[in-house]
Amino acid sequence: MTQRPASTRRIVLASQAAGVPVAGNFRIEETPLPALIEGHVLTRTLYCSADPGTRSRLSSGASYAAPLRIGDPIDGFAVGEVIESANPRFAVGDVVATGGGWAEHAIFAGRGYIQKIPHRRLPLSNWIGVLGVPGMTAWFGLKRVAGLKPGDRVLVTSAAGPVGATAAQIARAMGASRVVGTASGADKAAWLRNEAGLDDIVDYKTAPDLAAALKAASPEGYDVLFDNVGNEMIDTVIPLLRPGARIVISGQLADYNTPPDKVRGITNTRYFIASRLRMEGLVVFDDLKGFPAAQEELGGMIERGEVKVREHRYRGLEAVPQAFIDLFTDSAFGRRIIAIGDEPT
Ligand SMILES: NC(=O)c1ccc[n+]([C@@H]2O[C@H](COP(=O)([O-])OP(=O)(O)OC[C@H]3O[C@@H](n4cnc5c(N)ncnc54)[C@H](OP(=O)(O)O)[C@@H]3O)[C@@H](O)[C@H]2O)c1
Numbered sequence: 001m002t003q004r005p006a007s008t009r010r011i012v013l014a015s016q017a018a019g020v021p022v023a024g025n026f027r028i029e030e031t032p033l034p035a036l037i038e039g040h041v042l043t044r045t046l047y048c049s050a051d052p053g054t055r056s057r058l059s060s061g062a063s064y065a066a067p068l069r070i071g072d073p074i075d076g077f078a079v080g081e082v083i084e085s086a087n088p089r090f091a092v093g094d095v096v097a098t099g100g101g102w103a104e105h106a107i108f109a110g111r112g113y114i115q116k117i118p119h120r121r122l123p124l125s126n127w128i129g130v131l132g133v134p135g136m137t138a139w140f141g142l143k144r145v146a147g148l149k150p151g152d153r154v155l156v157t158s159a160a161g162p163v164g165a166t167a168a169q170i171a172r173a174m175g176a177s178r179v180v181g182t183a184s185g186a187d188k189a190a191w192l193r194n195e196a197g198l199d200d201i202v203d204y205k206t207a208p209d210l211a212a213a214l215k216a217a218s219p220e221g222y223d224v225l226f227d228n229v230g231n232e233m234i235d236t237v238i239p240l241l242r243p244g245a246r247i248v249i250s251g252q253l254a255d256y257n258t259p260p261d262k263v264r265g266i267t268n269t270r271y272f273i274a275s276r277l278r279m280e281g282l283v284v285f286d287d288l289k290g291f292p293a294a295q296e297e298l299g300g301m302i303e304r305g306e307v308k309v310r311e312h313r314y315r316g317l318e319a320v321p322q323a324f325i326d327l328f329t330d331s332a333f334g335r336r337i338i339a340i341g342d343e344p345t
Helices: 052-057 124-128 133-145 162-173 186-194 210-217 231-240 270-274 284-303 317-329
Strands: 007-013 026-032 041-049 078-085 095-098 105-108 114-116 153-156 178-182 200-202 222-227 241-249 278-281 311-315 335-339
Touching: 007 317, 026 317, 041 095, 041 124, 052 317, 078 105, 078 124, 095 105, 095 124, 124 335, 133 162, 133 222, 133 241, 133 284, 153 162, 162 178, 162 222, 162 284, 178 210, 186 200, 200 210, 210 231, 222 231, 231 241, 231 270, 311 317, 317 335
Parallel strands: 153 178, 153 222, 178 200, 222 241, 241 278, 311 335
Antiparallel strands: 007 026, 041 078, 041 105, 041 335, 078 095, 095 114
């Protein structure tokens, strides 16, 4: 049985980020692990993830979620082994997905995200990736928000990321007639085409005329835009949308490092009238009750090889800030998973 330590290490905010985050925005601190009170659960972290949405909490006023203060621990998703429990729903030895954050141990205080991992048929890290928030964002964004229909022509931006790659493959598996993605670099394009089975990939960084390249990739236009990137991309795509098309606002990767007053607006709104377009955002936790059924279905798609999963791994708490910074700066791709502790046998 795993020993309960008296303290643990975690990463806290050392300074607010301006632009692309840097290592100096974070520091590691040792913190005591208090005795549990009723409802609490203590976990030993096996894996945590680096999520682009965390960026919006590292400076003031940029998100629906409150900004972190200097010295606050960085929250985020983790897979952990329960090593002590004062909660009848969880037993020592259970493996859970939580909002445990960037820490070697975490206390679930009775509220917030926690889910017992129901089986080990798939890698545990999948539960904070394709079967966790990224995958669920893809699932509910396409199914509930876009109301995806067989035959739809779908464009997914940041298609090689965990949300985008899952969305693109779900669309394909659910009968989309054409699935196009945007991504930068030849490695991502090759994976998306050969492994994930997309019809075409547009490199938004090198295309001389992005709108023309997106049109060439689906000459009849798009019924669904699943957007992870932000306003400039949406504005470029709007004129390519077919009547009745739906835009899902999943995320704003290109805008996270820009002060809110400098983010450009969407101007092509006139197309919303003639083409009866609809645009809607989502916060995936609104769909929390639907996670288990969606995870079961999506898990089956993974087991049957219909959805391919890619991870990019790091090791140790010290590596977490760099894994996060790399989201905005390097060319690797796949869910950024940081292995913190060894899996229980
Ligand atoms: N709404 C929700 O409830 C919810 C939940 C979870 C995540 N999300 C959002 O979903 C989106 C995707 O998340 P993810 O975890 O799968 O991350 P991701 O797509 O892997 O994010 C990293 C990738 O973003 C792209 N990127 C980085 N900077 C960019 C820029 N300035 N312009 C355009 N692209 C840039 C890069 O790929 P390329 O260069 O290849 O494009 C990079 O590899 C994020 O916006 C995230 O916040 C939303």
